[in-house]
Amino acid sequence: ARVRVRHGVRLGLNLATHPHQTPSPLHRSQGGDCRRAPRGETMMRALLLALLLGLAAAFRAPALAARRRGLAPLRGAVSEVTTEEFERVVAEGKPTVVDVYAKWCGPCQVLAPELEKVADHFEERITFMKMDSDVETEIASRLEVYALPTLLLYKDGQLITRLEGAFPAKMLTEELEKVFFD
Incomplete structure (x- = not known):
C-alpha cells in the first residue's frame, strides 16, 4: 500500500484496523481495536434507553398535569x-x-x-x-x-x-x- 506523508502525518492508512499491524497502545487505551459494537447491540441499547425514558415520562405526567391545574400540594419538598x-x-x-x-x-x-x-x-x-x-x-x-x-x-x-x-x-x-x- 502506498502511504503519503504530509506535515509528518500518515495519510491513507489506518494503523488501528490494518490487517498486518497491531493497534498502538494509544488505540488500545481508547477501547481495544477501535471496532464499533455490533449493530444489534447498539439497537438494543437505543431501545432500552427509549423504553426507560418513556416510563419516566409516563410516571411523571399525572403529577405535572395536576400541578398545571393547581391541584398538587406544594408543601414539603421544594x-x-x-x-x-x-x-x-x-x-x-x-x-x-x-x-x-x-x-x-x-x-x-x-x-x-x-x-x-x-x-x-x-x-x-x-x-x-x-x-x-x-x-x-x-x-x-x-x-x-x-x-x-x-x-x-x-x-x-x-x-x-x-x-x-x-x-x-x-x-x-x-x-x-x-x-x-x-
Whole structure:
C-alpha cells in the first residue's frame, strides 16, 4: 500500500484496523481495536434507553398535569412554580420560602440539595418553592432579584426578608426558625 506523508502525518492508512499491524497502545487505551459494537447491540441499547425514558415520562405526567391545574400540594419538598402558582401560594399567608435560581448558576446547584434537606425538616410548617429566573423573568425583575440564588421569605403574604447566596442546611434551618417561629 502506498502511504503519503504530509506535515509528518500518515495519510491513507489506518494503523488501528490494518490487517498486518497491531493497534498502538494509544488505540488500545481508547477501547481495544477501535471496532464499533455490533449493530444489534447498539439497537438494543437505543431501545432500552427509549423504553426507560418513556416510563419516566409516563410516571411523571399525572403529577405535572395536576400541578398545571393547581391541584398538587406544594408543601414539603421544594416544588418548581410558575408566576401564577407563586402568587397564589404567597397569598395564602402561610410561611413560604421561594428559591429564585438559574440552571447555569453554580451556587444555585449547591443550594438545591441543602434546601431539600431543610424542606424535609420543616415538612408542613413552611411551603418551599423554586422559580427559574430565566423562565419567569418578569416576576424575578418585579421582585428585584439581582443575585442568584436568592431566597425570598414570606409570611402573611408579605416579604419579610431575602437571603442571597448558598448556605448549608443547618444555617438555613436556624435562620428560618428565627424568622418564622421566634
